[in-house]
Amino acid sequence: MDKNLHILNGDSTLNIFKDSGIEGDTFVWKEVLSNGPVDSDFNSEKFWVQRDAFMSNEFDISTGMYDKEVRRPFENLTESLNQYTEITLWFEYDLFCQINMIALIHWLGKTSFQGTASLVCVGDIDDSGKLYALGEISPETYKTVFENRLKLGSREFDYATDVYEVYTSDSPDDLYNYILMPFGEFPYLPNALESHFRRFPSLQTGLTEIEEQFIIFIQAGESDKMKLIGKMLRWQTHQGFGDLQYINILNRMAPIFKDFDKLELPTQIDSQLISRNYFLGGADISAWRWDKNEETLILAESAS
Structure with missing residues (x-):
């Protein structure tokens, strides 16, 4: 049976x-x-x-x-x-x-x-x-x-x-x-992997795509953390993350804020204040940078 x-x-x-x-x-x-x-x-x-x-x-x-x-x-x-x-x-x-x-x-x-x-x-x-x-x-x-x-x-x-x-x-x-070289039986994998790459700090800004989007919403006037998380959930396309994941990313960004409780940013944002002491899969985030122009990952040491 x-x-x-x-x-x-x-x-x-x-x-x-x-x-x-x-x-x-x-x-x-x-x-x-x-x-x-x-x-x-x-x-x-x-x-x-x-x-x-x-x-x-x-x-x-x-x-x-x-x-x-x-x-x-x-x-x-x-x-x-x-x-x-x-x-x-x-x-x-x-x-x-x-x-x-x-x-x-x-x-x-x-x-x-x-x-x-x-x-x-x-x-x-x-x-x-x-x-x-x-x-x-x-x-x-x-x-x-x-x-x-x-x-x-x-x-x-x-x-x-x-x-x-x-x-x-x-x-x-x-x-x-x-x-x-996409595999037809897994048609959604390429876009998902592209979203993965953009989670690495940008060579150009030092920020990940998600961090950049947080800042865009804040600079546009959003000062309520829960509403901000809601906007991130509606903004995402191929990430599929839940609110806890976005909350954790926002908390990791806390050192760049002038006043984190009020989501007040300084005039100049120092991306180096954000800890990169974490892994995605087998990759040490601190070791890699996402080159937006070339759309490729490069070793951080070769970019310096």
Whole structure:
């Protein structure tokens, strides 16, 4: 008898999925691999310890909560994979989802799973030109996108592994290869990777794209932090971040402000006051700069 598992990208997707009538067990992947350090050895002890430390600090998670809510459920899932005949991953077009998606496809291709693996990745649903998230479509549409799901094979597994290994390496510039040579089965990945590149400090301004947008809104008169975060959420296109991610970025910018509580900026902004002591994937942010003119990452030491 067939038994299906659906690995979902978040609780909001789970709520709509339950109303879709699609059969199968569900598992919600609660990681944020687009942020913080990510070890190349997925699902290893080093991977989990590193992610626990980052997630607990970045999102103020209580001691033991990450282990309980993320690590142990995933390890239990890994042990039970072969009770299923099909596993379907459900993700979206944005950077947040694309990195999680690539990591899980890489992982699934390395497991002993013997059944069918498939992918639902939404974005372009109709002719409107709008990219839709899973939380923006109806339960009935879930049935349609599920019927049109992509069956994953060796080509998809190998490609995902290549991308994951570069993302978790210390040479993020090599990700540009996957923009220049896109893979048709993952049509949203190039734009997501471009958004990733723009998270590195600009060679021209010393600020990331997100930091620059914060400043644009503030200089236009926004002085309320929560309204500012709301504007950032509406501004984003391929980032897919939540409010906590933008709050953390804004807090990291605090040293450049004349008065952070009032969001008052000085006449001259010194981007060097912002700490770059953090990682994205395997990349040390302090070691790289984004050249807007050439649209490429370069080593900071070669730019000085």
